[in-house]
Amino acid sequence: xxxxxxxxxxxxxxxxxxxxxxxxxxxxxxxxxxxxxxxxxxxxxxxxxxxxxxxxxxxxxxxxxxxxxxxxxxxxxxxxxxxxxxxxxxxxxxxxxxxxxxxxxxxxx
Amino acid sequence: xxxxxxxxxxxxxxxxxxxxxxxxxxxxxxxxxxxxxxxxxxxxxxxxxxxxxxxxxxxxxxxxxxxxxxxxxxxxxxxxxxxxxxxxxxxxxxxxxxxxxxxxxxxxxxx
Numbered sequence: 001x002x003x004x005x006x007x008x009x010x011x012x013x014x015x016x017x018x019x020x021x022x023x024x025x026x027x028x029x030x031x032x033x034x035x036x037x038x039x040x041x042x043x044x045x046x047x048x049x050x051x052x053x054x055x056x057x058x059x060x061x062x063x064x065x066x067x068x069x070x071x072x073x074x075x076x077x078x079x080x081x082x083x084x085x086x087x088x089x090x091x092x093x094x095x096x097x098x099x100x101x102x103x104x105x106x107x108x109x
Numbered sequence: 110x111x112x113x114x115x116x117x118x119x120x121x122x123x124x125x126x127x128x129x130x131x132x133x134x135x136x137x138x139x140x141x142x143x144x145x146x147x148x149x150x151x152x153x154x155x156x157x158x159x160x161x162x163x164x165x166x167x168x169x170x171x172x173x174x175x176x177x178x179x180x181x182x183x184x185x186x187x188x189x190x191x192x193x194x195x196x197x198x199x200x201x202x203x204x205x206x207x208x209x210x211x212x213x214x215x216x217x218x219x220x
Contacts, residue, residue, distance in 0.1 A: 006152075032206050043113075043212035044198070051205060090152060094206035098143060100152040 002027035006091045006101025013108055019064075019078040021104050023091030026072070031093045033074040035066055038088040050074060081108045111136045113201050115211035122189055123219050130184040130214045132199030141202035142175045142182045146195045147213070153198065157184070189218045 006023045013019060025031050034049040046059045048066035056066050063082050067075045074091060086108045091101040116131045132142070141160050145153040157166045157173040159182070165174040172185040186193060196215050200208040 034207070036210075044210040046207065046209070049205065049207060088150075092153075092208070094208060096141075096206075097158075098145070098153070098155050098200075098208065102152045103150070105150065 002093075002099065004091060004093050004099045004101050006104060008104060009102060010105045011107070013081050013106065015083060015108055016080045019076070019081050019085070019106070021076040021089055021091075021106075023074045023076075023101055024072055025093045025099070028093070028095075029071060031072065032095065033068065034092040034094055035074065035076050036090045036092060038090065040087070044090065048076070083108050111201055111203065111209045113199055113209050113211035115197075115199050115214050117214060118212065119215040119217075121217040121219065124189060124191060126189050126218075127185070127187050128189055128216070130186070130197050130199075130216070132182040132184070132211055134180045134182075134201045134209075136201070136203075137177050137180060138203070139175075139177060139201055140204065140206075142173070143200045143202060143208065144171075144173050144182075144184050145198040145200060147198060148195050156197075158202075186216075189216075191218045191220050194218050 004025045035047045036044045038044050049057050050068040064078050089104045093099040112135045114133045139161050143158045144156045147153050159166050159175040170187040175182045194217050196213040198213045199211045
């Protein structure tokens with residue numbers, strides 16, 4: 001079956017600490033993968049997308065980076081978190097259908 | 110740059126009422142238009158997908174339409190129920206299956 005997994009569900013991190021969010025998919029190969037962020041009062045903003053291993057496109061300049069070390073794995077990272085990185089992060093696998101992870105609520109304190 | 114606008118931002122209706130949510134987009138080179146539901150603190154649930162060659166899609170009490178020429182889509186919910194309370198998101202589907210989202214309409218259906 002086709003599924004997408006994202007973890008952790010919630011995260012509270014101090015300013016300046018590193019970040020690693022992981023997303024994996026099952027039931028497919030070479031998926032198009034996306035990271036979105038939903039900040040308070042704002043819509044879903046596309047951060048990064050990847051059409052294959054090692055291929056990353058950045059939509060907005062920011063404090064975050066993404067990597068795709070394996071075909072079905074997509075990682076969102078930061079070396080030093082800022083307060084403005086707080087938000088709800090969603091991983092998505094998009095084809096003719098859209099599959100979304102359950103999201104990670106990140107609070108930077 | 111593609112922009113998606115949803116009106117209204119919030120809507121409160123009594124149970125049983127029929128309602129319409131609106132979505133507009135700026136680029137007519139659309140691949141598809143999708144409607145999603147988001148419950149508080151949760152991920153997105155796909156409701157309806159309209160391909161660019163289609164004009165509408167229906168699923169149960171939901172009906173979505175697409176007018177590419179005017180850059181508009183509507184989501185019609187019939188006989189609303191308290192369980193329909195959620196945020197409804199419209200998304201423009203472009204190349205590479207990329208989705209551009211509106212800010213959503215927060216729907217509250219009161220019993």
